[in-house]
Amino acid sequence: MQGVVSAEMDVTRRRSKGRLIGRAEKFNEQDEGWPPAVTLSVTDEHVVIDNGILKVTWTVPEGQLIGIHYAGVDNLLETHNKESNRGYWDIVWGKMKNESYTYWLIGSTFKIIREDDNQTEISFSSRWNPATWNSSTDYSSLPINLDKRYIMLRGCSGFHSYAILERQQGWPSANIYQIRAVFKLHGDMFHYMAVSDDRQGIMPTLLDRESGQILDYKEAVLLTNPSNPELKGQVDDKYQFSSDYKDNKVHGWISFNSSIGFWMIMPSNEFRSAGPVKQDLTSHTGPITLAMFHSAHYAGLNVTMEFEEGEPWKKVFGPFFIYLNSACENEDALLLWDDAKNKMSEEVRSWPYEFPSSEDFPKxxxxxxxxxxxxxxxxxxxxxxxxxxxxxxxxxxxxxxxxxxxxxxxxxxxxxxxxxxxxxxxxxxxxxxxxxxxxxxxxxxxxxxxxxxxxxxxxxxxxxxxxxQPSRNGPTLWEIGVPDRTAAEFFVPETDKLYENKLIAHSDCNRFRQYGLWKRYAELYPLGDLKFTVGVSNFSRDWFFAQVTRQVSNATFKSTTWHIIFRLEDVELCANYTLWITLASATESDLQVRFNVVPELSDPHFKTTMIGRDNAIARHGIHGLYWLFGIDIPGIWLRCGHNTIYLTQSRHQSPFQGIMYDYIRTKLFSGAHDLHLRFSSASVT
The missing domain is CATH 2.60.40.1120 (Carboxypeptidase-like, regulatory domain)
Incomplete structure (x- = not known):
């Protein structure tokens, strides 16, 4: 695109009007249109790969990425950090649930997999030794084999990376909670972050966060004295920039003073956990860019990788692509985002890649x-x-x-x-x-x-x-919401101006990402809980997006009970009705349902018991895991005229316990019963 220098040139691309596209312009005429060959140099401590566009340096044999030279800049990574804290892979794991340790994916053996003019692939590997492992004292040695690889192609403005993780027969049990790759960029260069078309802008620095006020949890910080005065009074929280995997294909940073872009491109989700609507982190203040492959974010321990004693396993994570681009002098650096999106589309079309050398990655x-x-x-x-x-x-x-x-x-x-x-x-x-x-x-x-x-x-x-054939056993009497697995169609309030992030404030579809929305419920319903009248109320206006607890003092919260009021002109006392409830999220919640009885004086007709650890309320998600419940309603529980369903979320130890509804429907039973209670924790009383 005009004005953007991608420095990308396929090895088959020739000169156009006497010049190469992008930074390849610097190549000499005698190259006859070909970019320089990829070169490799190795010392006792470092390995360097150079393709004439960028030069990347790793430690040997650990494989920690310590330097990226590009567009005349010596290093795009944070040189104030130790070499081990610039570009790396890590895993969070535990031998038992509720314990966790960080394991750095560090190689003990370096190997050149492929080296020629067109491609270089290198490997940093390590093998777990069960003979030296002490089960009672060794908490740092994850029982796993590692093969961490990097690839640089001729004429390519970036590099690829992937890792092969393996467990062998007979190895001890382990729980894996998170797998990721991390890139910490130079803080003096990169200040503008782009995650999507409607979530991008100038970001605070780490020092801005350190001088700010920590709010209800450590990730959320109110900027009180930022280096950029325009950011004062805003909230910074990395979870505001999370995305569903289906939408999380490109994100990164722009340096305006150097007109350089640094982008994480994920061409496929095949190696990620828990499907296309699993949410996870992207880029955030640091400046930091992440490649997230597996985590408990927005799902909790339900998505733990649980390996039993002796269970073998192997999986390839990646490859992903780190893409670098730069803008020509006097051109708008924001065009780098558009160019990165175009490059992402190219990478997606190229999947599965043909160039990785490992036999574990099928072509x-x-x-x-x-x-x-x-x-x-x-x-x-x-x-x-x-x-x-x-x-x-x-x-x-x-x-x-x-x-x-x-x-x-x-x-x-x-x-x-x-x-x-x-x-x-x-x-x-x-x-x-x-x-x-x-x-x-x-x-x-x-x-x-x-x-x-x-x-x-x-x-x-x-x-x-x-x-x-969807879950249905009769005609619908009434419904609330849209069955789309999110709470996005319900009422999401505006944030308190004291806690606004202006970077996402201009987008109504991102309103749920603002900090502190759970506090607005008590403000909007000061005298009592939500009451929704079918046929009168509007769910986009009158149904709060999350059923949260109500704060009564600094450290005391109480449960909330929502009312659904509806009218039946006729009730078949001998018939069965069905109430379908689907939840878009649940966090340490117990949903109790009662029909036409006072909640304080009666046992629930249905309860889920404790479900969910999504934490989507605190982490600005509009959904977590999907839950579906079908509840039989004998006709004798209903009345001619007005009826009330009481929905109580009974657990109330914190402000973040609660549920997000996806959809609620009441139907008259007809034909064969098709009740599906998919979670064993549910019970009917």
Whole structure:
């Protein structure tokens, strides 16, 4: 694009009008249009790869990334940090739940995998030795083999990285909570961060945070004396910049004084845990850029990688791409973001890559594909007509129960979004056995194909027409919300101006990301809890996005009870009704449901018991894990005329306990009962 120097040049690209695209202009005429060869130099302490566009330095044999020379700048990484704290991989793990240790993915052996003019690939590996491990005293040695790799291509303005992690038969148990790669950029250079089109701007420094006021938790800081006066009074919190994996493909930083961009590009999510709507961190104040592969964020211990004693495992994480670009003199540096998005699209189209050398990363011809058409059978809303599975998410994941993909962490997942006719094609699937899962926005519940699917190299499987029958057992009497697995359609209040982050304030769709929204509930409902009257109230205006606790003193909170008031002109006393409740999030909550009885004087008709550790309320998420409950309602519990359903979230030890509703529906029972209580913690009383 005009004004942007990507420094990118494919090895087959020739000169155009006497000049190369990007920083490749500096190449000499005798190069005949070819970028310089990739070169490698190794000493006792360092290894350096140089392709004429950038030069990258690692420690030997640890493989810690310590320097990136680009566009005349000696090092884009934070030189004030120790060499071990600039570019690295790490894992958070524990031998038992509720204990955690950070394990740095450090190599003990360095190896050159490939070295020629067009490509260099290097490996930093280590092998776990069970003979030297003491189970009672050794907390720093994660039982895992590591092969951490970096690749630089000729004419490429950046580098790729991936890691192969492996457990062998007979090794001790372990729980893995987080896997990531971290890049800490030079704080004097990078001040502008871009995560999406509507979340980008000037960011505070680490010193700004250190001098600020810590709010209800350490990640949230009110900037009281920032170096940039325009940031004074804003809240900085890394969780405000989280994204769903499906949207988390490119993010990074721009240096205005050098007109340089540093971008994390994730071309595929196949190696990430828990499916396309799992949320995780991106870039944040530091300046820091992350490649997140697995974490408990917005899901809790439900997505822990739990390895039993003796359980073998191997998985390839990546490759991801670090992309560098720069703007020409007097050009708008913000164009670097548009260029980074274009480059991301190129990388996505190139997946699966053909250049990684490891046999554990299958190339395109070693993979298979699955296609089909998903239709929806919902007789009560479509007059006996099949509906197209419009915009359905369809994916292959490890074999399991319906909906199990959202907590599956050890295998690979492959997802795609169906078109308006429900047609889908899942490409580039690794060899193995999978279940096919799906859900359709606007329809309740999950779909799972009846048979497992075996993928072999080169296979092209056509499943034909698939029929999804949503959870329904009769006509709808009334409903609240939209079954889309988020609480985004409900009322999200404006933030208190004392706690505003102006970087996201201009976007209504990001309003839920503001700090302290849980405090607004008591302000908006000072005299009593929420009451919603079906047919009168509007859920986008009258249904608060999260049922939170109510603060009564500095350290005391109480539970809240919401009312749904509805009218029935006639009640069939001998019939059964069904209340469907789907939750978009739950954090250490116990949802209790009562029908036409005073909550303080009666036991609940239904309760979930304690569910969820999403922490989405505190971490500015509009959803966490999806929960679906169906509750039988005998006709004798209802009345002709006005009825009230009482929804109580009974746990109240903190301001962050609570639930986000996705959708609520009441139906008259008709035909075979199709109640699905998918979580064993639920109980009916």
């Amino acid at each position: 395109g011809d070693q993979r298979g594909s699955v296609k089909g058409q998903l239709l929806v059978c919902d007789w009560f809303i479509a007059n006996n007509t099949l509906l197209f599975g419009h915009s359905a998410w369809v994916g292959l994941a490890q074999p399991g129960e319906v909906g199990s993909w959202q907590t599956e962490t050890k295998g690979y997942q492959f997802w795609t979004k169906a078109n308006c006719y429900g047609n889908f094609t899942i490409k580039g699937v690794r060899e193995g056995n999978y279940s096919l899962y799906a859900w359709v926005p606007g329809h309740l519940g999950d779909y799972k194909y009846m048979h497992n699917i075996s993928i072999t190299p080169g296979c092209k499987i056509n499943l034909g027409i698939l029929i999804f």
